[in-house]
Amino acid sequence: MKNNTFEEIGKVISDAERILIFPHVNMDGDALGSSAALCSALRRRGKECYILIEDRIPANLAFLDRGFCTADQNMIKKQDLSICVDCGDPSRFEKRRKKFDQADITVCIDHHGTTAPYCDYNYIDKDAAAAGELIYKLLLAMDTEIDAEIGEAIFAAITTDTGNFQYSNTTAESHLIAAALYEAGTDWGKVSTELYENNRIERILIENTALGTMSTVAGGRGVIAYVTQNMLGETGAVMDETEHVVEKLRSIAGVEIAAFLKETEDGRVKVSLRSKSSADVAVIAAELGGGGHIRAAGCTLSCSLSEAFDLLKGKITDSLS
Amino acid sequence: MKNNTFEEIGKVISDAERILIFPHVNMDGDALGSSAALCSALRRRGKECYILIEDRIPANLAFLDRGFCTADQNMIKKQDLSICVDCGDPSRFEKRRKKFDQADITVCIDHHGTTAPYCDYNYIDKDAAAAGELIYKLLLAMDTEIDAEIGEAIFAAITTDTGNFQYSNTTAESHLIAAALYEAGTDWGKVSTELYENNRIERILIENTALGTMSTVAGGRGVIAYVTQNMLGETGAVMDETEHVVEKLRSIAGVEIAAFLKETEDGRVKVSLRSKSSADVAVIAAELGGGGHIRAAGCTLSCSLSEAFDLLKGKITDSLS
Numbered sequence: 001m002k003n004n005t006f007e008e009i010g011k012v013i014s015d016a017e018r019i020l021i022f023p024h025v026n027m028d029g030d031a032l033g034s035s036a037a038l039c040s041a042l043r044r045r046g047k048e049c050y051i052l053i054e055d056r057i058p059a060n061l062a063f064l065d066r067g068f069c070t071a072d073q074n075m076i077k078k079q080d081l082s083i084c085v086d087c088g089d090p091s092r093f094e095k096r097r098k099k100f101d102q103a104d105i106t107v108c109i110d111h112h113g114t115t116a117p118y119c120d121y122n123y124i125d126k127d128a129a130a131a132g133e134l135i136y137k138l139l140l141a142m143d144t145e146i147d148a149e150i151g152e153a154i155f156a157a158i159t160t161d162t163g164n165f166q167y168s169n170t171t172a173e174s175h176l177i178a179a180a181l182y183e184a185g186t187d188w189g190k191v192s193t194e195l196y197e198n199n200r201i202e203r204i205l206i207e208n209t210a211l212g213t214m215s216t217v218a219g220g221r222g223v224i225a226y227v228t229q230n231m232l233g234e235t236g237a238v239m240d241e242t243e244h245v246v247e248k249l250r251s252i253a254g255v256e257i258a259a260f261l262k263e264t265e266d267g268r269v270k271v272s273l274r275s276k277s278s279a280d281v282a283v284i285a286a287e288l289g290g291g292g293h294i295r296a297a298g299c300t301l302s303c304s305l306s307e308a309f310d311l312l313k314g315k316i317t318d319s320l321s
Numbered sequence: 322m323k324n325n326t327f328e329e330i331g332k333v334i335s336d337a338e339r340i341l342i343f344p345h346v347n348m349d350g351d352a353l354g355s356s357a358a359l360c361s362a363l364r365r366r367g368k369e370c371y372i373l374i375e376d377r378i379p380a381n382l383a384f385l386d387r388g389f390c391t392a393d394q395n396m397i398k399k400q401d402l403s404i405c406v407d408c409g410d411p412s413r414f415e416k417r418r419k420k421f422d423q424a425d426i427t428v429c430i431d432h433h434g435t436t437a438p439y440c441d442y443n444y445i446d447k448d449a450a451a452a453g454e455l456i457y458k459l460l461l462a463m464d465t466e467i468d469a470e471i472g473e474a475i476f477a478a479i480t481t482d483t484g485n486f487q488y489s490n491t492t493a494e495s496h497l498i499a500a501a502l503y504e505a506g507t508d509w510g511k512v513s514t515e516l517y518e519n520n521r522i523e524r525i526l527i528e529n530t531a532l533g534t535m536s537t538v539a540g541g542r543g544v545i546a547y548v549t550q551n552m553l554g555e556t557g558a559v560m561d562e563t564e565h566v567v568e569k570l571r572s573i574a575g576v577e578i579a580a581f582l583k584e585t586e587d588g589r590v591k592v593s594l595r596s597k598s599s600a601d602v603a604v605i606a607a608e609l610g611g612g613g614h615i616r617a618a619g620c621t622l623s624c625s626l627s628e629a630f631d632l633l634k635g636k637i638t639d640s641l642s
Contacts, residue, residue, distance in 0.1 A: 059574065164485035165499065166517070168510030172500040178486065179496035189489030196487070197572040197597055201537070204573060208529050216522070251518040252525060253380065276518055 004121045006141035012105055012121060013042070013142065016081035019049045021068075022100055024087035027053065029160025029195060031086040032061050032069075034109070034131040037153035038085065039068040041144045050075050054095040060198040063191075064153055073099045083107040086131035088115035088124060109134050129169045132157025136177050151186030156195060159188070206237035210245045210260070218257075222316035223249045226261035226305055250274040256320060257281060259312045261305060269301045269308040284315045325442045327462035333426055333442060334363070334463065337402035340370040343421055345408035348374065350481025350516060352407040353382050353390075355430070355452040358474035359406065360389040362465045371396050375416040381519040384512075385474055394420045404428040407452035409436035409445060430455050450490045453478025457498050472507030477516060480509070527558035531566045531581070539578075543637035544570045547582035547626055571595040577641060578602060580633045582626060590622045590629040605636045 013019070021039055023031035035051045042049040051069045073096065082103035088110040090097045100106065106119035111134060113126035128134050132154045139146065146154075158178060162170040165178075182188070206227065214225040227242050239262060249258035256279050262270040271288070273281035274296055281297040288311070290299020301308045334340070342360055344352035356372045363370040372389045373396070394417070403424035409431040411418045421427065427440035432455060434447035449455050453475045460467065467475075479499060483491040486499075503509075527548065535546040548563050560583060570579035577600050583591040592609070594602035595617055602618040609632070611620020622629045 159486070163513075164487055165480070166485055166509060166513035168508070170503075170509060172503040175496040175500035175503065179493040179500070182491075182493040182496065187489070188487060188491060192484075192487035193598060197576075198574045199572045201541075201573050204532060204535070204569065208532050211525060211529050214525070220522075248525065251520045252522050253519045255518075277514060 003123045003125070006123065006138045009107055009109075009121050009123060009138060010142040012107065013081065013083075014045075016079075016105070017048060018076045018079045019047050019081045019083065020076055020079045020099070020103070021049065021051045022082060022084040022087070022093045022096055023051060023053065024084075024092035025055055025094070027055070027057065027061070028086075029061060029064075030130045030132055030157040032057065032064050033153045033155075033157030033160070034085045034135045036064040036066070036068055037132065037135050037139070037150045037157070038083065040066065040150050040153065041139050041142070043068075044144075048076060052096055052099065054093065059200070060195050061156075063194040064156060066149070079103045081105050081107065082119075083109065084119065085109050085135065086111070088112065088118055088122065090118060109138065127171070129167075129171055129174045130158045130161035132161070133173060133177055136180075146181065146184040148185040148187065151181040151184040152188075152191050155181050155186050155188055156191050159191070160195065200237070200241065202235050202237040203241040205235040206231060206241050207245055207248070209235055210242055211248060214249060216255075217313045218317045218320045220254045221320045222257045222259070222313075223252060223255050224259045224261065224309060224312055224316070225249055226263070226309065228263045228305065229265060246272045246274050250276055257284075257316045259316060261308050261312065263305050264300075269303060269305055271299050271301060271308065271312065273297045273299075279319055281319075284312075284319055287315065324444045324446070327444065327459045330428055330430075330442050330444060330459060331463040333428065334402065334404075335366075337400075337426070338369060339397045339400045340368050340402045340404065341397060341400045341420070341424070342370065342372045343403060343405040343408070343414045343417055344372060344374065345405075345413035346376055346415070348376070348378065348382070349407075350382060350385075351451045351453055351478040353378065353385050354474045354476075354478030354481070355406045355456045357385040357387070357389055358453065358456050358460070358471045358478070359404065361387070361471050361474065362460050362463070364389075365465075369397060373417055373420065375414065380521070381516050382477075384515040385477060387470070400424045402426050402428065403440075404430065405440065406430050406456065407432070409433065409439055409443065411439060430459065448492070450488075450492055450495045451479045451482035453482070454494060454498055457501075467502065467505040469506040469508065472502040472505040473509075473512050476502050476507050476509055477512050480512070481516065521558070521562065523556050523558035524562040526556040527552060527562050528566055528569070530556055531563055532569060535570060537576075538634045539638045539641045541575045542641045543578045543580070543634075544573060544576050545580045545582065545630060545633055545637070546570055547584070547630065549584045549626065550586060567593045567595050571597055578605075578637045580637060582629050582633065584626050585621075590624060590626055592620050592622060592629065592633065594618045594620075600640055602640075605633075605640055608636065 021035045023035045082100045088108040108119040108122045110124045111128040210227040246260035258274045260272045275281045280294045285297035285299045288299040342356045344356045371391045403421045409429040428442045429440040431445045432449040530552045531548040567581035579595045581593045596602045601615045606618035606620045609620040
């Protein structure tokens with residue numbers, strides 16, 4: 001199915017009065033940043049517009065919500081238009097799906113290659129590094145003046161989804177848009193402080209504790225670490241706060257495969273796998289009933305932590321031999 | 322004193338046959354990346370060209386040295402041209418100063434605002450985020466085709482000196498150059514892996530140990546941590562490997578001032594100070610005989626670690642009250 005043009009999508013948005021924007025659950029910087037940029041622009045045009053959410057806003061993204069977000073599905077009784085941003089599969093906004101479908105017209109702006117067109121109007125571009133890039137282009141097609149507020153939201157979207165312009169999904173266009181946002185007065189030093197200098201002290205403590213468990217395997221080409229429910233209790237941290245541990249493990253010189261084992265509340269073990277440059281961790285994950293990509297994959301094991309450790313040690317060693 | 326133009330500098334470079342490039346001591350990604358891009362381009366033009374260094378290349382920058390670097394001052398007996406890159410004050414290449422001065426013509430390409438023109442030809446632009454941006458413009462002025470090898474070196478220079486495009490020194494031009502490098506085939510995923518996924522395991526261990534010492538002060542608005550010689554001995558790490566600890570401390574939500582205390586080999590205490598958004602740590606450092614900038618400053622104290630801790634605790638509390 002062909003994408004609509006930004007001009008077509010801009011036209012239906014212009015014609016609507018009451019608009020709800022739907023970022024995906026477990027919102028990240030791209031989902032919320034893109035939604036905030038769009039909401040800001042639409043309110044400036046006099047639209048009644050909200051970002052409808054179903055879960056909490058992460059602390060480091062709270063600065064993006066300038067009164068845009070609501071979890072109240074009746075904030076607008078009946079919207080003319082629903083726009084899902086950085087997602088296109090209703091499973092990504094399951095608890096808001098009925099409300100989404102209630103609109104006269106639905107629109108999808110997404111960059112996930114796995115998204116099938118679900119809406120009346122769709123713009124899905126898997127080559128875009130971030131949905132924020134697509135929202136930027138949509139706003140230009142709508143003759144929107146990009147001010148510092150919109151610029152900050154789009155910069156947050158792009159910089160988080162490109163790993164600060166380091167991931168290989170980053171394109172020339174990511175940088176060209178960032179350059180244009182700079183001209184619009186975006187203060188990226190400020191955005192960066194909000195995004196990255198807002199760690200709970202409990203995050204530092206749990207990262208420290210988890211990294212303290214690391215063991216190298218396969219002659220230093222593999223590394224495994226873990227976190228237990230007990231460690232979470234002792235540090236006061238939540239499991240989400242261990243999200244960067246596996247990348248830290250992979251950052252060790254000589255390490256090709258990193259595995260991070262998370263003991264779940266129901267006594268299973270969630271495994272995150274990363275490879276650096278040659279190994280395929282999707283294969284390991286698939287063998288253990290999981291899946292993912294070559295460089296990032298995962299699975300869930302119904303066994304004890306020490307059994308999971310031994311299992312992964314064997315798999316990693318085999319993969320690297 | 323006025324800068325020369327890139328065209329003038331390009332002309333003297335074109336006229337030379339034997340060229341030595343001088344990055345500053347304690348070379349960083351910008352110093353070595355800029356030097357490597359220039360050396361690569363000049364060798365392609367048939368010049369006899371080396372990067373003359375006086376200290377070791379950090380492991381994460383080794384990929385930039387494609388046979389360019391030498392510590393042998395006699396590699397070229399008598400050079401026509403000396404070019405200092407990312408520095409302009411001879412104190413930044415003290416052990417190579419005589420060799421530098423021995424050239425018929427000297428050139429400086431730098432972006433430090435404190436650099437006074439020392440060379441026959443100078444291009445000093447304090448508004449450039451990285452010397453790499455200036456080298457890029459110089460190479461364009463010399464009609465150099467930017468290939469992937471030069472692109473990687475310039476990308477490494479810019480991304481390290483801008484904190485991956487997050488620091489407030491980043492400009493639209495930083496992004497525009499990155500976009501142009503992408504078109505030249507630069508693989509920034511590869512560069513990023515080299516730069517940031519090359520940590521010795523000892524670095525992880527010492528970061529962990531140092532972060533484990535942190536105490537909050539001033540009701541959580543300040544945080545202090547330390548590293549001892551003993552900790553270095555136990556982890557096998559070197560002091561340089563604690564360089565990111567103070568930024569990690571500052572990244573804690575609510576923290577405005579972070580202090581990191583390093584016990585030196587001769588029993589003194591080096592203090593690194595960072596502030597997040599409002600406090601002026603240069604004032605604290607100056608009161609203790611040091612100096613620096615509003616957001617990053619330091620000093621060295623001749624006292625015990627516990628005395629230094631108490632002193633800083635008092636200063637931080639005063640500064641935040």
